[in-house]
Amino acid sequence: MVEFRIRRFNGDETYWESFEVPTRRGMTVLEGLYYIKENIDSSLTFRASCRMGICGSCAVKINGRPKLACETQIASVGNKIILEPLDNFTVLKDLVTEFEGFFAKHKAVKPYLIRSDVSYEEPKELIQTPSELRNYYIFTLCIKCGACYSVCPAAATRDDCLGPAAMMAAYRFCADSRDRGEDARISIASKDLAVWRCHLAMECSEVCPKKAEPAKAIQLLRRKTAVNAIKSILRW
């Protein structure tokens, strides 16, 4: 038996509740949550879907660190599992937090390929070598789970700053050899609450469950913004 100690919220009050969960070898924290919901307290509320670390639904704070519940084995945490909703997000119910703002920030950086010479009706194959693909591929691995945002010190003090996932999305497209939309994204990234707001804490990369390196993307995006600023001063 393992103790699941969960920080709950029912819309009015926040409280802690403990549950005893029988475990087996290889059992994950998410399986523990389902055990509680289906056998002990069906009002326990959490998000989950793929249970294989790719849909990004189930990031929660596990013993203080943001992780995907589905890929965290109970045995790797210990005999007491302490679960809380992600920091820097508004809690809606139990472990469920408000994500609309997070997705709106992603949308704000124009996270799509921009070029004017392709047609919807008659698409054409664009050439991209494996090494050009490698330039940005790691930054495509973001599953939008919110773990990075929950540890970002800039996001903790200003809820209107872009945050790591959105800035990585901006860089991912700027670094894609097929893209022609860098200028539009650079002007967004140059604003007050974007790349220059980053505290260089690097925690975002530390907690990313897909090892997508948002901190590195932000630094590379900073370099692009800086070069762009110098160019505009010199009117190149």
Next chain:
Amino acid sequence: MKMQYDIVIVGAGLAGMRAAIAAAEKSKKLSIAILAKTYPIRCHSVCAEGGTAAVLREDDDYDLHAWDTIKGSDFLADQDAVEFFVRNAPKEILRLDNWGCPWSRREDGRIAQRAFGGHSVNRTVFAADRTGFHEVHTLYERLLIYDNVDIFSEYFLTNLIVEDGSIKGVATIELKSGDLVIFETKATVLATGGAGRLYGFTTYSHQVTGDGMAVAYRCGVPLKDMEFFQFHPTGLVPSGILMTEACRGEGGYLRNKFGERFMEKYAPEKMELAPRDVVSRAMWREIIEGRGIDSEFGSYIALDLTHLGEDKINERLPMIRDAAIKFAGVDPVDEPIPVRPVAHYTMGGIHSNKNCETQIAGLYVAGECACVSIHGANRLGSNSTIECLVFGKVAGEMAAEYALNSSGSHVPKDFILNEESRIFDHLLGRNGDENPYSLKKELNETMDKKLWIFRDRDGLSEAVGKIRELKERYSNVEINDKSKGFNTDLTSTLEIGYMLDLAEVVATAALYREESRGAHYRIDFPKRDDVNWLKHSLAYYTPEGPVFKYIPVTITKWKPTERKY
């Protein structure tokens, strides 16, 4: 609460998002809503791994893709639909390329293709082993450019409003508020995915509970060919997480406890790359005849990638390596992965044609929830993601066309009051002594046992009886969480109701079909029977259980022959 849109798309996976883009491309004047049960990028399509089939190069042609698909289907596919499908596939690959999908590349920078089961040439386009994930993110990001598309995340489908044979609206629960939200609409696309959570040992995400199929069925739209459920050969033991067919496409072997590549007995030519029904049956036979490898989680088969080398595994199968380490404690570079056949795909679905139309005017369907049919009795790997793209586009365009030519819809107040009363008074407000999750567990056990790879009359009759008992008990469930906002106890209970209806159709259809074809294998009728059973089953809802009709298969130029690999 009521909202009005010209088009409402229910489901925001590959098919739904493709439909939304197609409708938005058709006209900027149309107002389009796309509803996600979770968030668009959290859909089950992200779990597709291996790839997406399309004819791209000169070593391949449409007839060959069509023939592979039809032979794979054990001749139950409608051949006119397959021909349409293969011809429209290549442009979808290129569109995704133009929209930013990080396709894996050849050295010359062109899109790469890999081998897959049942395909005669290397036809499967891929993005490492995260193909569905990248396709979903690409479509989602593209969707963001259309100002006339509104995304509604965390809206749960409860009903369709149909009047005089045409669609009037969609009823949903907005999870956050817990309110019933009615969308009045001229046209609707259902793209709600398969029904894989009927099974316990499954590759499916938790959220894939066949909601759209069940809702359409209850509204009188027939479900087609539901007896055909695909078992993927390689589900990770014990979780059921998908180990992509690309493991074998890249050269992986299947071995029994003696280390033998047993597929040489079952499919000497294609070996591990025979279609999924053939490989799954072979593996299950090895297991029941005692040649599986014993473990605390039951007998399994070894998926051996060790000879591929670390570099190839890291480049082509990085997520597989990561998942095997995280979920089974096995590094495939050093040792074989423990796998077992696993419930993976619903070949059947809402009856439609290649225009994605249903029997309800203005209601279109696409993706796994639909049955066109192009997969017949057994789908080939990498034909499902491309189906979502090709038919998602058709459904979106058809819905747009329909909406542009129809006047507004009005949902009567009575309907709204009845729906609120059905959900909040009768289901949520009810007292009872059944735990809905116990019913789901018993359903999963029944499906895993009686509707698995090998079926027979006794087992199927027992399953039908058991499912009817569970349905009976469902009328006595109690939902403990009586709160309003984000009540997943309520939505889970609604899902279980959907699953029970669908399971009854699957089991009854399987009991009636007295032959073996594709994924449906009857021990008591081990041969395909084209004289009596070369036909689609259609299940119609009645309160007493499904009633069946049968319709012919469309054959154009490929006559059914013996299927050998």
